[in-house]
Amino acid sequence: MIDSVKNYLASKSFLLMAVIVIGSVSGIGYTIIKLDRDSHLASVKRDVENGLYATAEQVQQRFFETVLTAKRIENILSISGGAVDTQVVNIVTKLQKDSPTIVAVALAPGLEVTHSFPLSDDETAIGLKYWQVPEQMASVARAYRGQSAVVDGPLSLLGGEMGYILRYPVFLPLPDRDRDRFWGIISIAIRADSLFSSERHDFGDASKYLFELNEIPASGVPVATAGNGNQSWRFEPVVVDFSMLGNRWQALARPTAGWPSYSPQSSYLVAFSLFSAVVLLVVLSAYRRLALKKDDAHALLAEAVGCISEGFIAFDDKERLMIVNQKYLDYHANIADLVVPGMTMDELVRIAATHQAAPFVPEDREAWIADRMENFRNPGESFLQQISDDLWLKVTEAKTPHGYTVGIWTDVSAEKHAQGVAEAADREKTDFLNNVSHELRTPLTVIFGRATFMRNSERLPQSKKLTKAISADGPPTPAVTTAINKYQDFISEQGAGIADSAQHMIRLVEDLLDWTKVARGKLELDMQLLQLDELAASVVEDLQPNAEAKGLDLSYAGDSSAEAMADKVRLKQILYNLINNAIKFTDKGSIHLEMTRENGQIVFNVTDTGHGISEENLERVFQRFQQVDGSMSRKSGGLGLGLAISEQLAALHGGTLSLTSKIGRGSTFTLKMPSSERADQGSEGAGQTSITIENVA
Template identity: 50%
Template sequence: MLQKTRQFVAFQGYVLFTAIVVISVMGIGYSVIRLDRDSHLSSVRREAEQALSHSTDQIKLRFFGAVQVANKIESLLGPEGEIPERQVALVVEDLQRYNPSVIAVGLAPGLVLTHSFPQADNRSTIGLKYWEIPTQMQSVARAIRAQHPIVAGPLPLVQGGTGFILRYPVFRATAPYGNKELWGVISIVVSAEGMFSGPQSPLSEDHGYIFTLQEVHATSEPRRFVSDAGALPASKPVVRAFNMMGSDWEATAIPRGGWPSYSPQSPYLLAFALLSAIMLVGLLAVLRRTTIKEQNANALLVEAIDCMDEGFIAFDERERLVMVNRTYRDYHQSLAGILHMGVTFEELVDFGLARGAYPQAVGCEAEWKAERLARFRNPKEAYLQPVDNDRWLKVTEAKTPHGYTIGIRTDVTAEKRAQEAAEAADRAKTEFLNNVSHELRTPLTVIFGRASFLRHSEQLPQAKGLAAALDGNAGASSDVATAVHTFQRFVSEQGAGISGSAKHMLRLVEDLLDWSRMARGKIELDLAPTELGEIASSVIEDLHPEAAAKGLEITCSAEQPTEAMADGIRVKQILYNLISNAIKFTDAGHVHVSVASHGDEAVISVTDTGCGIAPDHVDHIFQRFHQVDTSMSRKNGGLGLGLAIAEQLAALHGGTLTVQSRLGQGSTFRLSLPSAEALALPRSA
């Protein structure tokens, strides 16, 4: 239940974190898009302001040119106000060529329009009386009152449409006082649409702007010209205020589609933000899946370790506890108060020492702690450790590639107790065999001695007396003498058999006694410089009859002198075992013994041409009671202790006993002992 609650809380946290990340990314994306939109809008407004400024400058320039034309027409008037039509027509033609937006130039002496150029296009306006048209008269009156040119508009034109009109009042000087008298008005009509048209105008339709133009602070209701009234959006336009002909004017401009809601880069930024959010969500999903897998793997590992029958404990590279299972806690119940994550191994050892958790450390706590820390920091082979609850643990520790220390505690209490029981039984068996062997050796010695007498019964005084009695009795028949001799020979033969068996039994008993003494560590060596060649020759001489009985040739080659630091009696015992085995297991051929020095070693080799040893038995022949071939062992006798005793005696000398053998071709046993120059120290088992 707790695990499910943790998983639910973790999932809710993941969902919340993912939502926060997505909202944050989208918020950042929105902020970037908005900043980009604002930057783009500022750029568009600057462009509109520049276009409006340029256009208003063009308007002022055009009306300034119109004033110059009106002034020129004024200069063409006659002394009595006559109008030179041809000359004025040429001037107007030049003006229209320069400024195509000019649609008419009208001359109105006495405020009655008498001439309108071009005449062909404006005949309908001839005879117009300004005072009859209030919309026209207002601007005319303003110009007359101001006595300088003004621009009026936008006004509905007589020709149709809307336009702006330059009113240029003309005054003539009168005699005799030179007072100025109103002659009339020169009006230059400019099309409102044409004023902003043409490829050179930044506010033309080709450039996508909607503009307005109006006079401010006028005496009458201000009028405003809008280039596309139907498309005028309700947005803040750019505004340009300027002065023209003594009046204040205001021009505005706005893109035809309105101010942009977003920049051209906004779709890409939005796509990038969405893609980033999707990628982050995907990355978070992958991270969550990976985290869940790691958590599941860690949970599985922890559960698996908790299910182990062995105690498990792990420390990091700083020797701090990072993992421990239930079995370890059960093994070390006295450490329960400190077994928590983060505790160091040294603190764990100190805690256990303070509570007597380590029986073997009692009385030598400091030394035991130093040794334990050294084993922990440089783990090698496993070892046994008793703990506070009469339990034996096998401690196995190892270092990981990352510097972690892993410890395994295996309960070997049952095995330890079984081992102790087996050792006790082995000691009892050894003592029993030792006692039995001692008890057997005495009667066997007696049997062997008595059998020796029987073996040579003819040498006994009684036999000699019987022979003398028979020889002195002339009446004794030859049959009786023959029967007596036959009986003596039979007794000798039986005595020889009993003697051989007794000798063999004595050898077996001696082997058992030697093995018993070795098991109890009771064999002591009397080490001294020993000539090995003499010992080898002596053993060969003793065993020569056995070899001759089997038709074997036994030879010896020795370097003189070859001395070893050894116990001569025990070396002789080793050679008896090796050479007698060679004779036993060789049916034809020879046995050769060689003695030589090799550096600091003296080496005796025993080579035979016997049956050899199978490869799967070579590694076991020095084990006690091991028999290579039980049928052959029964045939030749022996307990399987000879080679085991020989190998242990060689080891006690500080030497070695090795074998090389090929099945069916023979064997070579090599005894290596320290040479006399090596000055080996005495050893005891």
């Protein structure tokens, strides 16, 4: 029943967490999408606003140029006394040719149109009296009263298209009066769509933008707004105010379809939000499955522990009791009611020391507790613990990788009783073995000590006495001498074989020790100024016998003045390893050690004519316990530590060790290390020294 309630609550909690996760991700996603939309919308509006400013400047420039043309016409009329002559016609014709956006130009002296250009299109306008057309007379009156140009529009032109008309009042000077005489009006009509196209925005294209250019009346309230009257945010226009010909104008624009509801990235953000929700649900589901598995595993563990026929107890990394089975409680019946999960090991040990038969006098109680806790915190071998007179338990404790401590308590009372029976007989056997060991130890020690003399058997006093005794009656026969020499050689060869094997083992052990020191950073160098030429030559001389044994030529060439701060023993070790490696893997040909100075560095090159190494194995040779042939049956023995140690020693000297090689053509190991200041300041033309020891085989 309790398990069913727990499972029910767990499933409800999971559903609640899933709802919270989906709601949180949805809220965060919506907020991010809205912020992205608002940012994109603001960017689009700024772009349209910049376009409106550009368009406003363009409109101002267009009407300013038109006013200048009207002024030129006024000047000609002033000269001609108000008569429209060919100069005026030429100016108007040129204006319309240079500005195709100008629909018509009308001259109306006395407010009656007498000339209209082009004549072929606007002959119907001739004779028009402005005072008879109220919708046009208003702007004409404003131009007259203000004695300055005004722009009227937007309005429908004669051709049916929308446009704007510049009304320019003409005042001609009177010779005999102080003020000018009103001549009439120059009207210049311009198509609206030609005014509103800019480099980035074509506000004249109704399929893209809804655009309006209106004059702000004296009341300050615009006469119209772009759009269809819908005041939602998607249809609110961008508004730009500007001045033109002494009046305030307002440009309004918005996309025909309204402002974008989402940014181009919205689909990706929605997809990311959905993906995040799915991922979180998957993670939550996986976590729930893990929790269920953990509960199942815990239940399985508890049941399995309960079925163990031995006592089992486990503590966490804080030494708190986690699990204990019934068998353990049966073994400790006197304190079973006091053993509860969560208590510490120290509390349990003190309870056991107080309530159970203890293997100590009361004065030793604290010492026993401290010893028991030490064994618990640092478990080692199993030990016995007496619970009562007839109950002995073997305690086996161990630490888990996570710091937990588990203990197995096994009843060994029967074995303990049998042990008591066998101890008496065992004592007699033990005494006998002790005596035998004592008697054998002395002769074995003597045998080991004398075996060390076998390598040089001819130097043993007994060998010398034997030779002297044989020679007492005269020189021995050749057969006797040969037999004695062969006997001594045999003994020496056996000793030499033992010594060589021991030397090989010592070398392997030294490599292991060196590698351990290098890996742990415990290797210290004894740095001193060294004459490298002498050191390198001595290494070549020492290894010459090894090269001769394989029929190889080992040679050396170096710089006699080269010096460097280095550890003599370790530098020789590097060179020994490189040359020995070359000898090991070269069957015929030669090995050459060369030392040079390059760019403030000492460079050692060990070149052989051996097997060579493939490119993919060049780095492998410097790895510990590695050889190109890694099989157990490889031709050359060794642990594969020599080159790895050499590379580390080179690094400790501030240098590098590298390899170049070609299959079938040999290899070159290059050791580079800093030269000393003394060597860098050496005189030019320093002498070169070389050693070449040819193979005599």
